[in-house]
Amino acid sequence: MSYDKIIESARNDASLTLNHTCIRIKDPKISVPFYTEKLGMKLLKRKDIPDLKFSLYFLSYPRDDLPLDPEGNVIPFGVPGILELTHNWGTETDPNYKLSNGNEEPHRGYGHICITTKDIDAMCAKLEDVNVNFKKRLVDGRQKDIAFILDPDNYWIELCAYQQDQRDKNPNDYRLNHTMIRIKDPAKTLPFYENVLGIKVIEKSVHENGKFTLYFLGYGLEEGESKRSTQGMLEITHNWGTESDPDFHYHNGNDKPQGYGHICIASDDPEKICKEIEEKYGDSITWAPKFNHGKMKNLAFIKDPDNYSIEIVPRGIVL
Structure with a gap:
């Protein structure tokens, strides 16, 4: 599979941003305070999706460049450096539920x-003072x-x-x-x-x-x-x-056991970029789903050569 054809509009699109990283969490009542109270992030927005039974929590470090919608609410897709925590309802009460952190065999990725x-x-x-667990100290x-x-x-x-x-x-x-x-x-x-x-x-x-x-x-x-x-x-x-090694592959975080979800790229015109990718690369690109074709509209997911997911969204999308 070759990706030598350059998408010129993507290279010239100054609005392109590596906006957020998504990881799944077991219990938001534990994870959200960890990131806000111990690591100093701010909860920008919570979005509940009742039909699909999950919630999204968008966090970042305090900053002055966060865009706002007409009602003054934060638009989390406009800037880089955002963390998205995904909570699938019910995992917090399941004693056997465990997420893959991507660093343990056989599910490294x-x-x-x-x-x-x-x-x-x-x-x-x-x-150390707030009892955070260290994997490696300095x-x-x-x-x-x-x-x-x-x-x-x-x-x-x-x-x-x-x-x-x-x-x-x-x-x-x-x-x-x-x-x-x-x-x-x-x-x-x-x-x-x-x-x-x-x-x-x-x-x-x-x-x-x-x-x-x-x-x-x-x-x-x-x-x-x-x-x-x-x-x-x-x-x-x-x-x-x-x-x-023809048999080697990494775990993408979305196959079971799940953990890591995706990175997200935001653009002023993601539909145009997705269309150009389809035109230039055809069947060599895996979409899951194509732009505006899934249950959640106005976005797309594309797979990289290691089967990791990349979300593509409009910078100004309002949740």
Whole structure:
């Protein structure tokens, strides 16, 4: 499968944003306070879908650039750095219900979200004080500049520091910086994200000792801008050798056991982009569903080469 045909409108669409990351949660009465009270996020909007028996919770760090609808309500699809928590009703009372965090065999795939801060030592100390569960402290392992914590559903959250940029006008210290997924073959996956969806590779990091390569991708990053101080990026991890194993595949988070859901790309004209993708790539693209064809209208879901889902929505959509 080749993705060498470039969608020019996607590359030239300045409105394109890697808007949010969706993960499923067991109990919103536990998870939402964890992200708001312990990690300092703000609940922007809750949306209940009674017909399908689930609820969505949109969160972000405090910011001044959130768009509003005519009634003054927040539109969570207009900016990057949003976290979407999905709660399927009834899971909170099921003692046997457990989500996959994407980091345990045989269901590895999704890795983590990453929160960056100006002072990583102060952040870790603050989280220790409120009894957050650490997977890796700064002093552990070879990498002394990053830590990992666990949320109530055992999802990993990376913590690391960024250097202050004089151009930075975001008053908040914390940023929802990136989402990490593992991929089988960068020769297939990178052209998909770059050419089909127009996401630019900003940095490549090769790790000889660990035999893996990291790729950081994003929209609209200015030259010289620190990737750690921005919000809404995608980190792709390639563990060497997986591309040559015909039977190897990662768990996409939507097959059972479920956990990770998707990343979401927002645009001023997603219908146009989806139409152009269909025209250029035809049957090589998997839709689930195509734009405006599902139970929830005005959006589409597309699958990448590793079968991860990407939602495509209008930036100004009002829930």
